[in-house]
Amino acid sequence: MAIITRKKASKKPRAPFSQRTWSIGFFSLAVLIYIFYTYILPHTPDGFQSQIQTWFPPSALNEALVWVIAALGLNIVVGYAGLLDLGFVAFWAIGGYTAGWFMSGFFNQWNFHFGSESAKVIPGIHLSFWLVLVIGALICAFFGIVIGAPTLRLKSDYLAIVTLGFGEIIPQIFVNGENIHGFNLSNGTKGISPVDSIGIFGKRLGPFDLNYKYMIFVAMAAFMVFISLRLRSGRLGRAWLAIREDELAASMMGVPLMKTKLAAYAVGAISGGLAGVAYATHVNGIFAERFQFSISIILLAMVVLGGMGNVWGVMVGALLIAWVNSTGLPAFGNEINSTFNTNINFPSYTFLIFGALLILMMLFRREGILPESRLKLLMHENDDESGNEQPHDEISEEEDL
């Protein structure tokens, strides 16, 4: 029998900054940005103001925050539990339509107001934004469980295909949901617009009250971060990670696989729903053709690029990619075009650039921008100890007979 003596230089799992430092940093930055846009920007010279409007418009910031909320949810499914989900856009769409149904004049055959700041004479269902958030989250959690229950028994590759199908079916239902046995569910491609403004402390925010919305979205993102971190450190988070590491061993240690995976799905779906409701209020309407497959992929890229499993990494990844998509690339393109007198349509190359970026990341920094410390360890283990064989590979496995 081989004599194996093996001592590895022990690497202590220690993040460069603690969660507390990150949380404080996040809040300070959020408040600073708010102060900047609300109080400082209006008093700056016009040239500077227009630069900011070109490169960092407040609406792009708000949209990026919506992406952050959704990406944090996907991080629970993909980053924590290790379940590949290619159809996350479905939850976003369901959340969006929840807002469309419950806070607009769309269902004008009914007239029901509750907690909403909109005028009582307008027909339709008008609920408070906060209540709709809860409803959207609950509906998405329900759909997360419904889609998860039959599919989570599948192995990861098959699961990815099924979620892909789910992500295609739900938006298609909304695109074609104009006439379901005479019932208009989604208004088809025309979409539902406008959506009620957010009411806060008896005040009605107009569609251009971006600063208020910014604070609300920040609070929602913070809520998701909080949930992620709390769950991660507890009983459920450990079970998620165990499943990600070794599903069979986890079940042998008394972790119920289905229940635990479903919980990840449901919590992830909740954040998709929150993002959907937020998105509806952000664009002041809900339009079926926006919920494309690419949204699922972009969200996945945010999680992977940012650093799977680390909420702060995912947040940075989401902000960065959302900004590049919405503002960075077009603004950069205009700059190039006006400098070199060219006429290149940069935004049309989004996915080309995006793809190249992803390939580069995977080549040089597989673990993401801000990786979870444990993932970094995995990715770089072979770099410095390429000569050190894993001992358990040496032991021949007895066939399962």
Next chain:
Amino acid sequence: MALDSAPVLEAKNISVEFGGLKAVDDVSFAIPDRSVVSLIGPNGAGKTTFFNVLTGLYKPTSGFVTYDNEDITGLVPHKIAERGVARTFQNIRLFGLMTAEENVMVAMHSHLKAGIIGTIVGTPKQRSEEREARAEAQALLNFVGIGKTAKEFARNLSYGDQRRLEVARALALRPKVLLLDEPTAGMNPQESAVFVDFVYKVRDEKNIAILLIEHDMSVVMKVSERITVLDRGTKIAEGSPAEIKSNPRVIEAYLGKSAEVH
């Protein structure tokens, strides 16, 4: 001796077929409470298959398994684990990117009660439960002798420590029976000798029964109170180490028929 006590885990007339192939054929086997028993046999004898039936990974084609006089045949693995059947793996299956402490705490999953809401809110109950679980994990790590590694990733531990961590993790289920699948694989003779004492320490201090699958005959003979021999899916012998050593069928199974001729 512990062999007289009532069986804690008992398999009756277990058969497992894969397609037409009988991997295990009508094997009955009991693990008396607080005993140390072994299952041996040449490669492909059906030991691991039998093990997998006990832990719920495979459903037997016929026969049944009882635990504490309760039928547990065909229950899903986590239900069986929850009741108190713990195991380690032949090729170590730790959660490599989790710390030693987290590894042990995963196995406490079924004992902990915190739900989603309780965890998010961080109720006093949840917090004290976590504290106790952490203390229990540390105690278990100390028990198996790797208390200092609590905050290290499992994959960074030395091979012997990984084996110990697997035992600590299994014990976190608070089992009545512990199944060890080739626990000394990859150990040198000195480590194996230490391991024999360790098995008795676990048995005596945790008051549990232990079943080993083992290749290393010197370990098996030293540690077992009773040995069962499987060959090609059937039970060919059962008895004390001395009886097994002199059993002609066992010798034949291990060395082949020609061994007798020479």
